[in-house]
Amino acid sequence: MENLRTLIVDDSSVMRKIVERCLRQAGLSLAEVLEASNGAEALAVVQNKKLDLILCDINMPVMDGLEFVKQLSGLENAKNVPVVMITTEGSEAHVVQAISAGAKGYLRKPFTADQVKEHVLPALTAK
Amino acid sequence: MIMNASSSPFDSDRERWMPTLQLAAQEVFELMLASPLTVPVQPPAEESLDITSMVGLAGELCGVMSVRCSTRAAARMASQMLGTDPAAAGAEMWDALGEICNMIAGNFKNKITGLGDGCVLSVPTVITGADYNLHSLVNEEIRIVLLFQDDPVVILLEVHN
Numbered sequence: 001m002e003n004l005r006t007l008i009v010d011d012s013s014v015m016r017k018i019v020e021r022c023l024r025q026a027g028l029s030l031a032e033v034l035e036a037s038n039g040a041e042a043l044a045v046v047q048n049k050k051l052d053l054i055l056c057d058i059n060m061p062v063m064d065g066l067e068f069v070k071q072l073s074g075l076e077n078a079k080n081v082p083v084v085m086i087t088t089e090g091s092e093a094h095v096v097q098a099i100s101a102g103a104k105g106y107l108r109k110p111f112t113a114d115q116v117k118e119h120v121l122p123a124l125t126a127k
Numbered sequence: 128m129i130m131n132a133s134s135s136p137f138d139s140d141r142e143r144w145m146p147t148l149q150l151a152a153q154e155v156f157e158l159m160l161a162s163p164l165t166v167p168v169q170p171p172a173e174e175s176l177d178i179t180s181m182v183g184l185a186g187e188l189c190g191v192m193s194v195r196c197s198t199r200a201a202a203r204m205a206s207q208m209l210g211t212d213p214a215a216a217g218a219e220m221w222d223a224l225g226e227i228c229n230m231i232a233g234n235f236k237n238k239i240t241g242l243g244d245g246c247v248l249s250v251p252t253v254i255t256g257a258d259y260n261l262h263s264l265v266n267e268e269i270r271i272v273l274l275f276q277d278d279p280v281v282i283l284l285e286v287h288n
Contacts, residue, residue, distance in 0.1 A: 011250060014222045017209055018159070059229075061250060088233025091243035108237065109230045110158040 003031035004124075005050060009042040009065065010057040010086070015109075019055055019086060019116070026117035039068030046078040053124060056103075058087040058094065066094075069101040082123040086111065144239070144284070145269050151234035152194075152273065152282050155227060160207040164273040164280060171272060171279040175199075177257040178221070180228035184236070187245035190286040191263055192232040194224060198255075200278035225251030231282065263287070 006023065008016045016035050023030060034049060036042035040063040042056065054072075058065035065085055073079050084105035085098045095106050104123035107115060149166075156164040179195045196204075202216040205223035209216075216223075229251045236242045265285040273280050 012222050012226045014205065014208055014219055015226050021210070059248060059250060088229055088237075088248060090233060090237035093244045109233060110155045112158055 002029045004028055004052040005032045005034070006030055007034045007036060007042060007045055007049070007051050007054045008056075009036045009039065009054065009060070009068065011037045011060040012057075013037075015057070015086075022111070022113040022116040023055075023120065025113040026120065028117075028120070039063030039065060039071070042068050043071055043075075046072065046075060046081070051078065051081045053120065054081055054083045055086050055120070056083055058085060058089045058098070066097055066101055069098060069103050073102040082126065084119050084123050086116075145271065147238050148231075148235050148269055148282060148284055149271050149273070151238060152231045152271070152280075154234055155230045156275065159227070159230065160204060162207050162276065164275055167272065167274050167279070171274060173272070173279055173281060175257070176279065176281060177255060178224060179254045180221075180224040181252045181254070182225075182228050182232045183249035184232065184246055185249070186247050188236065188239075188242055188286060189288075190265060190267075190284065191261075192228060192235070193261075193281075193283045193285075194228040194231065195281040195283070196224070196275065197278055200275055200280065203276060203278070221253040221255070225253050235284070 008019050010016045020033050034045055036045050038060040056065040069083055082104040085103050086107045088109045090108040098106055104126050105119040107119040153164045175197045176195045178198050178201045179193055181191050181193045184190050201220040201224045202213040205216040205220040206213040208223050232248050236246050264287045266288050267286040269284040271282050
């Protein structure tokens, strides 16, 4: 789990920065941190980059996080990249939808750096 | 606070909505800003509340959640969230306040039994300026005023039954 190439998908630039800070506070070694503000932008990134980890919001304009995860699972070069959802949507239905679509973790906002670590590490080892 | 009767499945929780909303807001500030939202001893003067963030709720609970504060307070919130200088907050304070409102709304609905699956949130909208009137089809509201570093923060949940 060294030098991770990570993509953070959230329509809030503030939240993208917070997630990156939490990953660094969690002690993860990040070789590269890429950002996207919606699922469509994220799909464009994954088609051109080899990634180790994706953290993704659900409620976003253009393409939401659930649709992104579904489409990701159809991409040969990216279908095995672990995705952890980070979202305000905490319902059981959303969790089931996200995991069914292929997400490896589900973290509700608000969160702490420790909680990010607790959700990201198992997702990386389950890769 | 005005409460109307309803047959919603989460109806039994309604008397707990105000303390639940307060707890939801306080958790967001403690976890994401590492700064408490405190209950004022005296009602604070609600002056210069010139930035408002709103998130729509749809489904079993329809309405609007809003968070209103001063630009100074919003800049400090962004600063606390990002670990930067408040003077450098710029446009990020709008983004930060939008996310705060979004997280309070999400945290609130996730705490209300039976509501999580049946209510969806919009992306946040932020209004700057204090001189406006907002008209919505509301027949119930919960309003709380808390302090963020001595600045008032007004949190309003307007519900259309």
